[in-house]
Amino acid sequence: MDLSSLHSYPLKFRPIAKERVWGGDRLAPFFQLDENGKIGEVWTLSGHPHGTSVCVNGPLAGQTLPDIVAQYPGFYLGRTDRDCFPLLVKFIHAEQDLSVQIHPDDAYAQKHEGDYGKTEAWYIVEADPGATVHYGHTFPNRTTYEKAVREGTVKDYLRYVEVAADDFIFVPSRTLHAIMGGVMLIEVQQTSDVTYRVYDWDRVDSNGKPRELHTDQAADVLRYEAQTVPDERHIVFDTAEVVQEHLIQCAYFTIDKWELSAPHAVPLGKKGQPDVLICAQGKGLLAYDGGHALPISQGDTLLVPANLDVYEVEPHGEITLLRAYY
Structure with a gap:
């Protein structure tokens, strides 16, 4: 297919539902999915082999994200040192507590897992009153950690952060968390699926068996130092109809939040790189290329091509978007 004759365009992908023991029934209706069971995650943009996104709009409909970026890297990949699309986006709803877990950095993951490490960020979409996330610990050293694992006292060393809708939490690799x-949230992360479970609240599966733990690997990558939630959030500009807020910039991604109540032209986050646009609330249109438009609503994730220097968001009422790029 010669895409140049068809023009590049923003891509939308089929949601990928993931059943989890801690999931519930909130995400299936949220994404209008015909799914039963405990859906804990919906991946909305992924090139990972454990869940690969398929385009659902335009001439590239039916093709996977890896196939698309291989054919048209200038449009849909840009510059990256990764051998795959470097970001993965998912919506997570925790009906129950997730396991206490940790992700390795790139060096450890590539050496031991044949995958990349995992730095991630959470934007809270919904939270019950008093809801929390676990973030960080008080283990002073590996010896104390290993003793707590043996004695079943890991939970005594955990730290918690109360969260509410619109909160943002950055979770670098090697951070103990849950x-x-x-809590329902949007997660933007490195393309990776490596998780080391440390503690699972003494939970068992449908066969009465506990899930596998990875306490030795976790001990290798755990930072034995105090960690606080990084906060570089600040307003970029603010008018009656448009608010742009910077949320985080790290080695793997930059994330901004846009709140719009009137049409607004949005430049690419980084010239020559694609934008990943995630609708957290509301609905509207993404207008581009002299009259084309694509509907966008809560839960949608769009991949905006790198040659589309400016696109316009036309909200129906009010819309909240996360924009990630690398």
């Missing part, structure tokens, strides 16, 4: 029950 999303707790009553």
Whole structure:
């Protein structure tokens, strides 16, 4: 297919539902999915083999994200040192507490897992009153950690942060963490699926068996130092109809939040790189290329091509978007 004759355009992908023991029934209706069971995650943009996104709009409909970026890297990949699309986006709803877990950095993951490490960020969409996430710990050293694992006292060393809708939490690799029950969030992360479980609240599966733990690997990557939630959030500009807020910039991604109540032209986050646009609330249109338009609503994730220097968001009422780029 010669895409140049068809023009590049923003891509939308089929949601990928993931059943989890801690999931519930909130995400299936949120994404209008015909799914039963405990859906804990919906991946909305992924090139990972454990869940690969398929385009659902335009001439590239039916093709996977890896196939698309291989054919048209200038449009949909840009510059990256990764051998795959470097970001993965998912919506997570925790009906119950997730396991206490940690992700390795790139060096450890590539050496031991044949995958990339995982730095991630959470934007809270919904949270029950008093809801929390676990973030960080008080283990002074590996010896104390290993003793707590043997004695079943890991939970005594955990730290918690109360969360509410619109909060943002950056979770670098090697951070002990857990999303707790009553929280729905958007996660932007490195393309990786490596997780080391440390503690699972003494939970068992449908066969009465506990899930596998990875306490030795976790001990290798755990930072034995105090960690606080990084906060570089600040307003970029603010008018009656448009608010742009910077949320985080790290080695793997930059994330901004846009709140719009009137049409607004949005430049690419980085010239020559694609934008990943995630609708957190509301609905509207993404207008581009002299009259084309694509509907966007809560839950949608769009991949905006790198040659589309400016696109316009036309909200229906009010819309909240996260924009990630690398």
